[in-house]
Amino acid sequence: MKQKEDKIILKGDIVFTPTKEKFEIHKDSYIVAENGKVVGIFKELEEKYQHYVIKDFSNKIIIPGFIDLHLHAPQYPNRGLGLDKELLPWLETYTFPEEKKYEDIQYGKKVYTKLIRELWRVGTTRCVIFSSIHKESTKLLFDLFIKSGLGAYIGKVNMDRNSPDYITEDTKKSIVDTEEIVIEYKDKSDLVKPIIAPRFAPVCTVELLESLGYLASKYNLPVESHLSENIGELAWVKELYPEFANYASVYNQYGLFGQTKTVMGHCIYNTEEEIELMAKNGVYAAHCPHSNFDLSSGIMPVRKFLDKGVPLGLGTDMAGGHCISMADVMVAAIQSSKMKWLETNKELQPITISEAFFLGTKGGGSFFGKVGSFEEGYELDALIIDDSSLADIEPLSLEERIQKFIYIGDDRNIVERYIRGRKVEEPEF
Ligand code: GUN
Ligand code: FE
The missing domain is CATH 2.30.40.10 (Urease, subunit C, domain 1)
Known part of the structure; x- marks a missing residue:
């Protein structure tokens, strides 16, 4: 029949x-x-x-x-490159020059078709993605995902200061382009949806953060960004936002921290207050252990986040992480938690295989609804x-x-x- x-x-x-x-x-x-x-x-x-x-x-x-809660589509050609560096020099020497190339949508098409096939191949059925600052390449990424049948949140990256000129946006244009994409794609597909994506606080002006928080609230859109990944990054945020109690408060102040559904990549160095705020606001942490090893960022205290009730999933952070398979990320999450266990004098218990599997399926999947x-x-x-x-x-x-x-x-x-x-x-x- x-x-x-x-x-x-x-x-x-x-x-x-x-x-x-x-x-x-x-x-x-x-x-x-x-x-x-x-x-x-x-x-x-x-x-x-x-x-x-x-x-x-x-x-x-x-x-x-499998659910990948954090990856950078335009960094696909950079997998495995420059990973003897730390975050900030790596961004300057490898990531930003690569992301510039997506002003050419023909280049974007070549990369994004390969990326999507690769995600299909490794069994990633849904993912939360950063594209680049470019409107047309981002729209192309939406169209290709919709065609593929895979599920995704896709965010046009926003950044309007403290980066090389060739990748720094005009504030107004950044906001207008973002809203245009949101209007065009918010109801186009059930499986592929827009997300607001300030790259991270140090490369966004207050005006930009404020406007993005406004857009998230106006269209009830989710938010993705980076939080407390690297020691140099923390010092930079402190210098740029001296009046704030901590890094998380910057996002929180501008409506980008759980006012709508939010996921923050990395979360290695958060204070107890920040972790409590994440639990209270229901802000997800995307744990990206491969990236944290590759860029010598640090070891996330996953157990602490689990104990405090912060919603949690896993991410490749490709190409900060060299690896695109979520099964490999589950293994790295277990390995990383075992190192944390030793580092904390056996206080923070390592995560088990069922816990890692949960994080890479139902944990991250809950960002999409009843998924995983x-x-x-x-x-x-x-x-x-x-x-x-x-x-x-x-x-x-x-x-x-x-x-x-x-x-x-x-x-x-x-x-x-x-x-x-x-x-x-x-x-x-
Ligand atoms: N922080 C800001 N941008 C990035 C990025 O592209 N990758 C990683 N790993 N961290 C970031
Ligand atoms: Fe990232």
Whole structure:
């Protein structure tokens, strides 16, 4: 019988994390979804579902799609370049010169088509993206994402001071261009939406921050930026904003800190007051461990954020991080937390594998709504994992199989991707 458009059943070994404490595992079971949302998971199919077409992935693992809460699309060609530097020199020598190139949308098209294919390949089903300052290339990025079937928030970067001339915007133009993009794309797609993206406080004037906060509130738009990533950056913010109690207060003052849904990259050096403000305002932290190693930024105290109830997800921060796979970021998050554990005299406990998996799926997914889990009512974003190439001599439990995939698997093990219950094919442009 022909599959009904809005109904799908996936059969296989189902693994997800409704809570961070442990994996929920349903061996050889069925996920039923209608209108893109999970109806339930069943060991046996009830009569009413019998006539649905079933996608049979027996012996394969079905997990939620990966969520990247922080990456820079125009930095894709820079993966692996200049990572013997720290943040601020790296921005000056590698990042800004690369981002300038996106004034040419033909260059943007070449890079962005490759980037989107790569995200599809590694199983990132939704992501929160910074583009560059350029309006036309940013619109192109929206159009390509919409075509691909992947989900994203995309932010045109805003920066109007303290950067090289070739990448510093006129304040008024920055605001007008941002609003134009917002109006054009806010209702164009259910899966690809605009987000407000002040690069970070030191390269934005107060006038710009104020206007961006106004736009976020006027259109009820989410916000993304960077916070407390690097010691030099902290000193710079202190010098530029001496009247503020701390870095977070700058964003908070201008309506860019949880007044609408907000995600801040890095959050390595926040004070207790700042972490409390994040918890109170529901501001997400995007933990980007690869980037934090690559740019010698520091080790985020993830456990502290979890204990304080700050919403948390993971990000590649590509190209500050060299790696685009969220499974690799989960591993780095565990490794990083283990170093923090040693560094704090074993006070801040390392995160477990189920916690890392939670952060890279449901934790980050909650920024998009009911995403990143297979509980009833969640959007069915799923990856089908064929881990037969990872099998050793002795059979493993499902929980061990998922550990192996996260640590030593890669995109070759991902055989299909689903978003909102629909299979997403490799993007062709
Ligand atoms: N802070 C401001 N801009 C950037 C950027 O492009 N990457 C990283 N990692 N940090 C930033
Ligand atoms: Fe970043």
